[in-house]
Amino acid sequence: MVVPVFLPHSGCNERCIYCHQGYITDIGEKSFKERVDSALQGRVEPCEVGLFGGNIFGMEPASLERLFSCFDEHRGVVKSFRLSTKPVPLRDETIAILKRNGVDIIELGIPTFNDAILAAVNRAHTARDLFLAYERLGGEGFRLALQFMVGLPGESQGDIEETVANMIRLRPVYIRIYPLVVLRNTPLFALYSRGDFVPIPFDEALDRACLIYLNAMKHNIDVVNVGLTDNEMVRDMVAGGFYHPAYGFLVQSRIFLRAVEGALKRLDGPKEITVILHNNDIPLLVGHRRENLSRFAAMGLKLRWEPSGERRGAFKIVSGTQRVEASVVD
Ligand code: SF4
Numbered sequence: 001m002v003v004p005v006f007l008p009h010s011g012c013n014e015r016c017i018y019c020h021q022g023y024i025t026d027i028g029e030k031s032f033k034e035r036v037d038s039a040l041q042g043r044v045e046p047c048e049v050g051l052f053g054g055n056i057f058g059m060e061p062a063s064l065e066r067l068f069s070c071f072d073e074h075r076g077v078v079k080s081f082r083l084s085t086k087p088v089p090l091r092d093e094t095i096a097i098l099k100r101n102g103v104d105i106i107e108l109g110i111p112t113f114n115d116a117i118l119a120a121v122n123r124a125h126t127a128r129d130l131f132l133a134y135e136r137l138g139g140e141g142f143r144l145a146l147q148f149m150v151g152l153p154g155e156s157q158g159d160i161e162e163t164v165a166n167m168i169r170l171r172p173v174y175i176r177i178y179p180l181v182v183l184r185n186t187p188l189f190a191l192y193s194r195g196d197f198v199p200i201p202f203d204e205a206l207d208r209a210c211l212i213y214l215n216a217m218k219h220n221i222d223v224v225n226v227g228l229t230d231n232e233m234v235r236d237m238v239a240g241g242f243y244h245p246a247y248g249f250l251v252q253s254r255i256f257l258r259a260v261e262g263a264l265k266r267l268d269g270p271k272e273i274t275v276i277l278h279n280n281d282i283p284l285l286v287g288h289r290r291e292n293l294s295r296f297a298a299m300g301l302k303l304r305w306e307p308s309g310e311r312r313g314a315f316k317i318v319s320g321t322q323r324v325e326a327s328v329v330d
Pocket residue numbers: 008009012014015016019020021053054055086109
């Protein structure tokens with residue numbers, strides 16, 4: 001059980017041009033200590049606390065000590081912490097504080113490995129900084145996760161392939177994928193309003209997220225989250241980009257669509273097919289608002305499905321006497 005506590009923009013000495021944590025965390029006016037107490041009050045089962053939002057590595061060590069001291073009276077139930085941060089600045093003192101306080105997992109934000117894009121979105125670090133932090137923190141015994149983005153200004157398919165290659169090489173314990181969203185009152189919104197940033201088509205960004213997700217699946221790397229945390233404030237403040245309240249489902253159902261399309265190529269001109277698949281995969285075959293079914297219909301294909309004992313992600317397609325077996329990771 002991870003209990004999230006948000007630290008909007010703590011330690012963010014530079015603002016990434018797309019970010020407005022006030023909308024995303026929607027935490028109101030309560031102090032950090034009040035939020036800690038209300039998240040943990042009355043809890044008896046052991047839990048892990050997730051410190052999210054902000055850049056913990058950017059906090060002065062004394063402030064970081066004070067932050068952890070807010071948990072002193074809850075140490076009986078808080079067994080460990082995970083946190084998200086940029087990979088810089090990497091200070092010995094910070095690392096020592098995190099170790100002393102039982103931090104287990106560190107999620108490092110690396111929206112892209114393309115340094116020119118990192119500079120353009122004002123991340124104030126390079127891909128090399130990520131590699132250095134990854135090696136040092138791994139050596140110190142922390143488990144490491146990575147946070148990626150898709151749809152950034154100037155991003156190419158090659159950049160996504162580089163993200164995938166680095167993910168496979170670094171083998172994080174899990175990843176998160178965030179599609180770029182243009183939020184009002186951000187520098188990105190100004191660029192977008194002037195026409196200086198024109199997002200790629202939604203479908204293309206979705207395919208990029210799918211490429212990362214699918215490769216994570218193939219290499220047994222967990223994907224714990226896809227898409228921005230949804231709340232009413234975010235919805236009101238979205239001006240453009242790739243926001244969707246069910247983004248993670250869109251990614252998974254697109255992956256299923258592509259897998260079925262790939263398997264169909266192994267059949268000889270089918271007009272009617274039955275897809276035999278795990279019961280829980282049926283919504284992925286159908287798609288958001290039956291979008292996948294519409295695509296099959298547009299291909300002139302009549303489709304039925306049957307639940308079976310297939311493992312998740314695996315399926316069979318039967319058409320008359322023809323039959324193929326496939327899976328989403330094929
Ligand atoms: S994305 Fe993270 S590091 Fe960048 S401004 Fe937002 S909270 Fe700070």
